[in-house]
Amino acid sequence: MSIWNRIVRGVGGALDGPLGALIGGLAEQAADTLRHIAGEPGEGDGTRQVAFTIGVIALGAKMAKADGHVTRDEVEAFKQVFKISPEDMKDVSRVFNLARKDVAGFEAYAGQIADLFEPASQVLEDLLHGLFHIAKADQILHPAELEYLGKVAEIFGFEAAGFSRIRAYHLGPDLADPYTILGIEADADEDAVKAVWRALIRENHPDRAIARGLPQEFVDLATEKLATINDAYDRISRQRGFK
Numbered sequence: 001m002s003i004w005n006r007i008v009r010g011v012g013g014a015l016d017g018p019l020g021a022l023i024g025g026l027a028e029q030a031a032d033t034l035r036h037i038a039g040e041p042g043e044g045d046g047t048r049q050v051a052f053t054i055g056v057i058a059l060g061a062k063m064a065k066a067d068g069h070v071t072r073d074e075v076e077a078f079k080q081v082f083k084i085s086p087e088d089m090k091d092v093s094r095v096f097n098l099a100r101k102d103v104a105g106f107e108a109y110a111g112q113i114a115d116l117f118e119p120a121s122q123v124l125e126d127l128l129h130g131l132f133h134i135a136k137a138d139q140i141l142h143p144a145e146l147e148y149l150g151k152v153a154e155i156f157g158f159e160a161a162g163f164s165r166i167r168a169y170h171l172g173p174d175l176a177d178p179y180t181i182l183g184i185e186a187d188a189d190e191d192a193v194k195a196v197w198r199a200l201i202r203e204n205h206p207d208r209a210i211a212r213g214l215p216q217e218f219v220d221l222a223t224e225k226l227a228t229i230n231d232a233y234d235r236i237s238r239q240r241g242f243k
Helices: 005-013 017-024 029-034 046-064 072-082 086-102 107-116 124-140 143-155 160-168 178-182 190-204 207-212 216-240
Strands: none
Touching: 005 160, 017 107, 046 086, 046 107, 046 124, 046 143, 107 124, 107 143, 124 143, 124 160, 124 216, 143 160, 160 178, 178 190, 178 216, 190 207, 190 216, 207 216
């Protein structure tokens, strides 16, 4: 059964609350028209795959309106995250628009997703990175979008420092502080910097995303994150002359 078909069927009732109500807003015929969009999910927890998928739809739709309007760039970014083909976009848009128009606030969606995982867990961080990808689609991180993402991060259990680290990944190499990206102090010694860098490489390797049962689209985002971590370490290494 495809991820999209699992969504419209509610994973046997595993998702209730506001996310379940959102799924329930889809007509049964949507199951037939969405069935072909995604292939079989990979190994891992299918419920988590569904939580990520419906979570990005719901929170992404709400975030897209955080700055007052939904742009074509933001819709394109959503298509990139989930590798949506042009012929399937009509069906996906139905899900996106239901989430955007639903009366439930984003706090309700974020809270239900947070309850599925440990606070500030890696899987919730992965979801935040997916939302950042959509937010910066128009090349601008609007203050309202940053505020929205900060509130979602807080609901997910991230402290201010943790959110600053996640945000730094998406500011670009010219704006992001490499120490913030690695989550260490600027006066950390060489051994400490290397130890943190190696730990982050292990924790954020795409293979770990696969092991957590995440969709391929999030594995791709993990690859981008890994490149940012390596870039931050290289900048510090060059600045300080590490051997």
